[in-house]
Amino acid sequence: MKKIFCLDTNVLLYDPAALFAFDDNEVVIPLIVLEELDDKKTRQDDVGANARHVNRTLDDFRKIGNLNDGVRLPSGGLLKVIESTDPSILPTGLRPRGADNSIIATALQLIRTGGNVILITKDINARVKCDYLKIPCADYLKHQVAKHKSSLYQGVRRATVPEERLESFYMSGSLTLLPQEVEEKKLHPNEFVVMKSDPAKKSAIARCQNIPEKVKPLIEIAAVWGLKPRNKEQRFAIDLLFDDSINLVSLVGPAGTGKTLLAVAMGLQKVLGESKYDKLIISRPVQPLGNDIGYLPGTLEEKMLPWIQPVMDNLKFLFSADKDKKNASTMNLYFEKGIIEVEALTYIRGRSISRAFMIIDEAQNLSVHELKTIITRAGENTKIVLTGDLEQIDNNYVDSLSNGLTYAVEKFKDYPLAGHVSLIKGVRSKLATLASKIL
Numbered sequence: 001m002k003k004i005f006c007l008d009t010n011v012l013l014y015d016p017a018a019l020f021a022f023d024d025n026e027v028v029i030p031l032i033v034l035e036e037l038d039d040k041k042t043r044q045d046d047v048g049a050n051a052r053h054v055n056r057t058l059d060d061f062r063k064i065g066n067l068n069d070g071v072r073l074p075s076g077g078l079l080k081v082i083e084s085t086d087p088s089i090l091p092t093g094l095r096p097r098g099a100d101n102s103i104i105a106t107a108l109q110l111i112r113t114g115g116n117v118i119l120i121t122k123d124i125n126a127r128v129k130c131d132y133l134k135i136p137c138a139d140y141l142k143h144q145v146a147k148h149k150s151s152l153y154q155g156v157r158r159a160t161v162p163e164e165r166l167e168s169f170y171m172s173g174s175l176t177l178l179p180q181e182v183e184e185k186k187l188h189p190n191e192f193v194v195m196k197s198d199p200a201k202k203s204a205i206a207r208c209q210n211i212p213e214k215v216k217p218l219i220e221i222a223a224v225w226g227l228k229p230r231n232k233e234q235r236f237a238i239d240l241l242f243d244d245s246i247n248l249v250s251l252v253g254p255a256g257t258g259k260t261l262l263a264v265a266m267g268l269q270k271v272l273g274e275s276k277y278d279k280l281i282i283s284r285p286v287q288p289l290g291n292d293i294g295y296l297p298g299t300l301e302e303k304m305l306p307w308i309q310p311v312m313d314n315l316k317f318l319f320s321a322d323k324d325k326k327n328a329s330t331m332n333l334y335f336e337k338g339i340i341e342v343e344a345l346t347y348i349r350g351r352s353i354s355r356a357f358m359i360i361d362e363a364q365n366l367s368v369h370e371l372k373t374i375i376t377r378a379g380e381n382t383k384i385v386l387t388g389d390l391e392q393i394d395n396n397y398v399d400s401l402s403n404g405l406t407y408a409v410e411k412f413k414d415y416p417l418a419g420h421v422s423l424i425k426g427v428r429s430k431l432a433t434l435a436s437k438i439l
Contacts, residue, residue, distance in 0.1 A: 002024065003026070004026045005026065006030065006106060006117055006118070006120065007019075007028070007033065008100075008120060009099070011122060012029075015140065015369065016054045018120075019057060019073070022075075023075050023076075025077050026079075028106070029079070030106035031081060031082065036099055037055055038055075058081075068080065084108075104126065104130060107119040107137075108133060120138055127139070141402070143407055144402045146406075152390075154422045155190075155419070156233075156421070157192070157194070158193070160196060161175075161177070166197050169204055174216045175206070176213055177195075178213075187213055189413075189414065189418075190240065191413075192239075193206050194232070205232055206218065218235060218236070219239050224266055225318045226265075233421055234258055234427070237423065241262065246417060246418065246419045248384050248419075249418070249421075251385065251388075252387075252389070252420070253389065253422060254389055255426070257424065257428075259388075264280075264311060264314045264315060265318055266357075267385070268315075270357050277355050277356055279340065279356050283308070283360055284308060285362055285370075311359070315331055345370070345374065348373065352377060353378060353382055354379030356383075357383050358378070358382060359387065360374060360385070361387050363388040363408075364405045365388075366395070366403065368403075371408055390405070
């Protein structure tokens, strides 16, 4: 029996292609959803763009046939727009005029007419209401890459290697690991390996080459703009950031693990120290407060300053710390020359960015569509670094398993041009480390 999927507004605002995501089943849009899309269409962020995209799609279908009667989808399914005609269908405890409750009433009406209905919504409270009313419901899981955070790609694996083979690794500078030596399945390109001998007398860390199971030592770097790695995960991060053949690096970890500071330091090294790239571009999402940056006064840089201030703090620290090369006052000169650039993600669509070291901070607040828009801006010889903390998501439309950062990590893990590291240990201060654990 074919199913009827009733879509909440938040699903379409998250992914306008959701209309085509249910194979040959029936897709129903409650009439109130059109009203909510109309309220969002003037927004200048991705939510507004998605609302306009859905409106245009529905208008195209309207030209084919009447949406209330149903229009055939390319997949063979049927698309309908209907409304609940019986306000008394809801319990007295639910207001019949509320948008969420009107959507629930539409689903309940379809069930009572004998349909095999599932309400798809990203609203947790709506799913709780559905549970009480015995309405089958589910989250929209198209971009969910795992069932639990523990199964997400970490970028590091452990291996138990005989002592004589470790000696060979030290001598030759490479080693092909045997299946019985590596935990779980085969290594991914650029995945790091912590090798220990059995009994555990010797150890080594290495990175997988493009050749399966063949690992090589990490790049030896004493310091980057005065920074030295404080743990093996930071060494992993520096190894990826230093390698110009890796175009996409993702650094994930809780607050205080050094992911942003390391990215900024290596960006300065590659742009100012080695001239591998022409400029350093830094940005982060502005959507947690839901306002377009146009509402803020001043120039583009001044508009972005409240959002970019954490990164600016890192820049000032690095310029002040490296007294042999630069000082804090020099930083403004690089901004004036465009060598260091603050980019607004709101206006990045349509750009082609070449020869740049690009840092996207707080990437866990991006949707899959937004992150795709950013990564597809990369031109020749551009490196993109994504940093974020999966425990601090402010975007209402994504979670730890469906945000753009997590999605990119999982989708790129099998490709040699990408690398990922999960940082664990806090290095900001004892207070910050303790707070991240107990609060």
